[in-house]
């Protein structure tokens with residue numbers, strides 16, 4: 001039984017800790033946020049992730065999973081220290097490594113036994129070496145038997161446990177292959193492909209993967225915008241493309257663009273790394289521009305359909321950046337709400353999980369108890385996040401209670417013909433609804 005300390009008890013750390021405990025390891029999850037740790041100890045999850053509460057409870061009961069906000073306790077006799085702290089965007093788009101540095105310093109100060117430091121946070125290429133340097137310098141000559149392994153995380157919020165337990169691959173990078181091989185043993189029960197590389201390559205695999213997925217979404221969104229103007233349906237275009245095995249169907253859903261805690265900051269950080277090293281990341285720049293524009297196009301569609309936005313009531317369905325999570329970081333819905341409010345619109349919204357977080361940062365929004373309250377007296381209804389419960393709404397009822405009949409289906413979830421037959425003015429994304437005869441989303 002290996003002893004693991006997982007530092008950072010957020011989306012990645014908590015899922016990682018609970019899953020490794022479930023695989024038979026002794027795990028202690030650590031966080032500087034004492035309130036968070038106290039709540040998890042009582043079974044109150046700091047995040048919404050399907051299945052997590054049960055998995056945590058089960059493994060606490062088994063005695064394999066515990067929590068602490070005390071580094072001394074967490075790192076005591078740990079064979080592995082997993083770093084799973086946040087790496088948000090800094091001012092210029094670079095990854096902010098202050099939290100990773102704090103962890104490295106704590107390890108240097110508190111550990112005196114052999115340890116493998118496994119980095120799960122998404123960090124710029126070269127950070128593994130930087131972490132090793134911090135630890136060495138801080139030891140100031142006091143020897144410590146340690147090695148750094150990069151183990152980028154690919155889990156998706158909303159299906160994180162399943163993604164952890166059945167990964168497509170596990171990537172482990174280190175200058176010390178033996179340490180990478182020891183870390184690989186932790187994943188052996190999962191029987192998945194394990195790729196062992198050098199440190200920098202592993203770090204790059206994570207950025208390249210996220211940038212590629214973001215590129216696919218921006219690509220199909222650009223195609224969607226062209227479809228809008230030319231009268232084609234992007235949902236069928238994507239299917240027609242995706243059935244080609246060389247292309248594949250995933251990440252070809254046109255919509256309001258990508259958001260969340262990873263793609264925006266990771267694409268930005270990769271572009272920043274490129275510029276820093278004298279390369280022009282032209283494609284990445286375009287991928288980000290298209291994404292930004294996608295939100296604005298939604299606002300243009302609404303403005304045109306309503307003949308202006310001032311004093312209009314817009315109902316928003318879905319606030320989290322995607323379904324099955326309460327994460328609102330860089331959520332398209334919130335950006336669209338900002339744009340609409342800047343033009344004088346009143347917003348009423350509903351989300352199955354994300355409303356407590358939104359209430360804290362956007363007090364001017366009226367939060368509703370269900371989709372029908374959102375539709376009540378609204379001039380337009382916008383679907384921003386495709387939660388399951390929005391798939392089968394009673395549109396007869398919605399037609400009766402809305403003030404106007406404009407529907408912007410930002411995730412192409414509903415059937416345009418049905419809604420149009422019912423009298424709604426339906427807009428999807430790339431479903432042949434010409435908005436202005438040109439593609440200028442900035443134009444008013």
Ligand code: NAD
Nearest residue numbers: 008009010011012031032033085086087099102121122153
């Ligand atoms: P998060 O914000 O949910 O959690 C980070 C946690 O780290 C917080 O609870 C915070 O209190 C804690 N923390 C910060 N500084 C600390 C310190 N010095 N010591 C102990 N704890 C500290 O972040 P997240 O979404 O879990 O992301 C973590 C990393 O994993 C990021 O680099 C992210 O890019 C990467 N990642 C995230 C996902 C995802 O879906 N969320 C997927 C893959 C990779």
